[in-house]
Amino acid sequence: xxxxxxxxxxxxxxxxxxxxxxxxxxxxxxxxxxxxxxxxxxxxxxxxxxxxxxxxxxxxxxxxxxxxxxxxxxxxxxxxxxxxxxxxxxxxxxxxxxxxxxxxxxxxxxxxxxxxxxxxxxxxxxxxxxxxxxxxxxxxxxxxxxxxxxxxxxxxxxxxxxxxxxxxxxxxxxxxxxxxxxxxxxxxxxxxxxxxxxxxxxxxxxxxxxxxxxxxxxxxxxxxxxxxxxxxxxxxxxxxxxxxxxxxxxxxxxxxxxxxxxxxxxxxxxxxxxxxxxxxxxxxxxxxxxxxxxxxxxxxxxxxxxxx
Amino acid sequence: xxxxxxxxxxxxxxxxxxxxxxxxxxxxxxxxxxxxxxxxxxxxxxxxxxxxxxxxxxxxxxxxxxxxxxxxxxxxxxxxxxxxxxxxxxxxxxxxxxxxxxxxxxxxxxxxxxxxxxxxxxxxxxxxxxxxxxxxxxxxxxxxxxxxxxxxxxxxxxxxxxxxxxxxxxxxxxxxxxxxxxxxxxxxxxxxxxxxxxxxxxxxxxxxxxxxxxxxxxxxxxxxxxxxxxxxxxxxxxxxxxxxxxxxxxxxxxxxxxxxxxxxxxxxxxxxxxxxxxxxxxxxxxxxxxxxxxxxxxxxxxxxxxxxxxxxxxxxx
Numbered sequence: 001x002x003x004x005x006x007x008x009x010x011x012x013x014x015x016x017x018x019x020x021x022x023x024x025x026x027x028x029x030x031x032x033x034x035x036x037x038x039x040x041x042x043x044x045x046x047x048x049x050x051x052x053x054x055x056x057x058x059x060x061x062x063x064x065x066x067x068x069x070x071x072x073x074x075x076x077x078x079x080x081x082x083x084x085x086x087x088x089x090x091x092x093x094x095x096x097x098x099x100x101x102x103x104x105x106x107x108x109x110x111x112x113x114x115x116x117x118x119x120x121x122x123x124x125x126x127x128x129x130x131x132x133x134x135x136x137x138x139x140x141x142x143x144x145x146x147x148x149x150x151x152x153x154x155x156x157x158x159x160x161x162x163x164x165x166x167x168x169x170x171x172x173x174x175x176x177x178x179x180x181x182x183x184x185x186x187x188x189x190x191x192x193x194x195x196x197x198x199x200x201x202x203x204x205x206x207x208x209x210x211x212x213x214x215x216x217x218x219x220x221x222x223x224x225x226x227x228x229x230x231x232x233x234x235x236x237x238x239x240x241x242x243x244x245x246x247x248x249x250x251x252x253x254x255x256x257x258x259x260x261x262x263x264x265x266x267x268x269x270x271x272x273x274x275x276x277x278x279x280x281x282x283x284x285x286x287x288x289x290x291x292x293x294x295x296x297x298x299x300x301x302x303x304x305x306x307x308x
Numbered sequence: 309x310x311x312x313x314x315x316x317x318x319x320x321x322x323x324x325x326x327x328x329x330x331x332x333x334x335x336x337x338x339x340x341x342x343x344x345x346x347x348x349x350x351x352x353x354x355x356x357x358x359x360x361x362x363x364x365x366x367x368x369x370x371x372x373x374x375x376x377x378x379x380x381x382x383x384x385x386x387x388x389x390x391x392x393x394x395x396x397x398x399x400x401x402x403x404x405x406x407x408x409x410x411x412x413x414x415x416x417x418x419x420x421x422x423x424x425x426x427x428x429x430x431x432x433x434x435x436x437x438x439x440x441x442x443x444x445x446x447x448x449x450x451x452x453x454x455x456x457x458x459x460x461x462x463x464x465x466x467x468x469x470x471x472x473x474x475x476x477x478x479x480x481x482x483x484x485x486x487x488x489x490x491x492x493x494x495x496x497x498x499x500x501x502x503x504x505x506x507x508x509x510x511x512x513x514x515x516x517x518x519x520x521x522x523x524x525x526x527x528x529x530x531x532x533x534x535x536x537x538x539x540x541x542x543x544x545x546x547x548x549x550x551x552x553x554x555x556x557x558x559x560x561x562x563x564x565x566x567x568x569x570x571x572x573x574x575x576x577x578x579x580x581x582x583x584x585x586x587x588x589x590x591x592x593x594x595x596x597x598x599x600x601x602x603x604x605x606x607x608x609x610x611x612x613x614x615x616x617x618x619x620x621x622x623x624x625x
Contacts (some may be wrong), residue, residue, distance in 0.1 A: 019448060019452075020449050021529055022444040022447070022448035022450050022452070022453055023444070023447075023450070023452055024444075025439070025441060025443055025444030026441045026442040026444045026445065026452065026453065026456050028436075028437050028441070029437040029438060029440070029441035029460075029500060030441070030455075030456055030459075032437055032496070032500065033460065033497070033500065033501075034457070035462055035493070036475065036478075036493055036496070036497050037463050037466060037471060037497050038469075039474075039478070040471035040474035040475045041466065041470070041474075042480065043472075043473060043474035043477075043478075044470055044471065044474055047474070057423075089356050102368060104366070105361060105364060105365055106365075108361055109358070109361055109365065110403075113365060116365060116369055117370065117615075118511065118611045118615075119373065119608075120369065120372060120607060121607065121611065121614070121615070122373075122376070122377070122604050122607065122608070123372070124607075125554060125558075125599050125600070125603040125604050125606070125607045126376070126558070126604070127557070127558035127575050127599065127600065128558060128560065129558075129560045129575040129578055129579055130330065130379075130575075130578065130596040130600055132600065133578065133592060133593075133596055134375050134376065134378075134379045134596070135375065137378075137379070137382070137589065137593070138375060138378065142393050143391045143392065143393050143394070143395050144395070145397070147379060148342065148394045148395055151394075152394075157496065159394060161354070178585050181372070181375065187534050189615060193615075200611065238464065238465055240468045241467075242468070242469075244468075244469065244560070244561050245560040245561065248560075248579070249579055249582070256370075260468075263467055263469045263561075266467075266469045266470070267469050267561075270469075270473055271565075277471065279473075283467070283469065283470035284470075286467060287465075287466060287467065290465045290467065291462065291465060292464075293465070295462075295526065296515070
């Protein structure tokens with residue numbers, strides 16, 4: 001920060017009071033987050049060391065790390081962990097591929113495609129619960145439209161040949177579809193904006209050097225987009241790892257827990273199975289995993305608050 | 309825009325037709341002119357590439373737009389046709405029966421009011437907290453500000469399922485359980501970090517001279533913020549408000565954990581249709597359509613601002 005005050009003493013007093021003023025401005029928001037995020041988190045971690053009766057006012061017994069041992073020993077927890085990871089990878093990879101494709105398409109078509117860019121954005125505004133419902137309706141057995149259309153097109157021998165949401169082997173892919181449909185637009189938007197920032201001269205120079213389309217994409221465009229891609233992947237990865245609404249409404253984690261991700265498992269352990277202690281331990285582990293990712297991401301990619 | 313016009317040659321034979329390597333004037337008219345040239349005297353290869361790209365775009369748009377259109381069509385079918393085997397795309401008979409069924413159900417209209425109330429309270433709360441905080445962070449680049457924005461970003465990683473139950477019991481302890489206020493506070497935990505992030509980007513773009521001039525003119529710092537800076541970033545505040553509103557409007561998990569009967573929002577009601585009344589697909593699609601259309605229209609109206617907000621946050625980082 002450039003010093004503007006002519007005398008060092010005066011400069012110092014001004015800066016201290018500036019700092020205090022800045023602090024005053026931040027305090028309400030900081031207090032809010034402390035009370036409504038940090039404190040509940042503290043409660044969560046504290047609860048993870050107790051065996052808690054689901055009935056309000058019921059007994060609370062300190063059990064040390066027992067809930068953590070139980071979590072690691074349970075197939076449900078380990079399974080949900082792997083499914084969450086797989087789900088996140090599926091969602092983010094497909095979204096990135098589709099989003100980049102659309103962003104390149106919009107860029108190559110230029111201004112004339114602007115209105116379609118807007119239309120393409122609409123799923124972003126739809127509630128995830130509605131998106132889940134919508135796709136469930138398209139994929140459901142018997143009266144699902146996708147099976148019927150594929151059957152009529154001669155691809156499937158009968159409309160129910162693929163049990164999108166009832167076959168445990170493929171259900172994790174099926175439940176990812178609404179999520180991909182909802183937020184590919186976000187990926188596309190961010191990458192599109194990044195593409196607009198690539199200097200035209202650079203592309204021109206590459207073209208004069210005779211670069212063909214694939215070389216242009218992999219040698220020039222993608223490396224230049226790297227920071228934007230990193231941010232987009234991290235933001236979406238964290239959201240995907242927390243997915244709940246779309247899966248709950250489509251399958252409720254079934255069949256046979258084949259689509260039960262971590263959020264769903266914690267929710268069911270807490271509400272349905274009435275074991276808040278175990279659910280808290282799972283939640284704490286889940287949170288630690290997310291924070292580890294967040295920490296690496298923030299410290300290497302975002303570096304907020306610094307000027308770029 | 310220059311980039312946009314040029315990269316279109318990616319796909320095919322490089323065409324040196326495109327205007328010289330450095331044309332600093334990127335006005336709209338020049339773009340239009342160039343496009344005009346493209347349309348008339350263009351070599352076949354490039355024209356066909358372009359046509360192919362348009363076909364690709366059309367296919368993508370149809371695939372992308374179809375699911376919601378199908379939801380709309382279905383909502384106009386008769387309740388029986390909704391689950392007919394095999395399903396038809398268009399209704400055999402257009403009717404509003406699903407809509408009257410859905411909206412006539414007890415609790416549905418109340419849930420709309422709850423959704424609106426919760427979203428408005430949460431939006432106001434986010435703005436009131438985020439605007440000064442973001443200003444403090446960007447204008448005075450102090451260490452505490454840097455730590456704070458980091459902490460706010462980390463908050464984004466917290467899974468709602470982890471804090472929903474403790475939050476609900478806190479609200480019960482102060483007698484706020486099952487109220488729109490409690491839910492809007494929960495929603496603000498999601499929208500506040502996002503709002504701080506967005507507002508910081510907008511404040512970053514305001515030239516510092518502006519408020520320095522105001523302070524020299526005898527404004528206090530708070531006065532300068534209120535009378536000079538805020539009007540300049542009002543567009544940014546609008547964008548932030550839209551995002552905060554949408555975050556609350558579409559939120560489901562907190563609403564599921566923290567509301568019972570009195571303050572239930574529409575997403576919870578939509579989900580409950582599945583269990584409470586068997587599988588009433590017709591009413592579900594109608595209610596989903598009613599709930600989505602206002603926000604889709606809002607977005608199409610304000611699309612420029614929304615695009616600005618999304619890209620600012622993510623690209624500038």
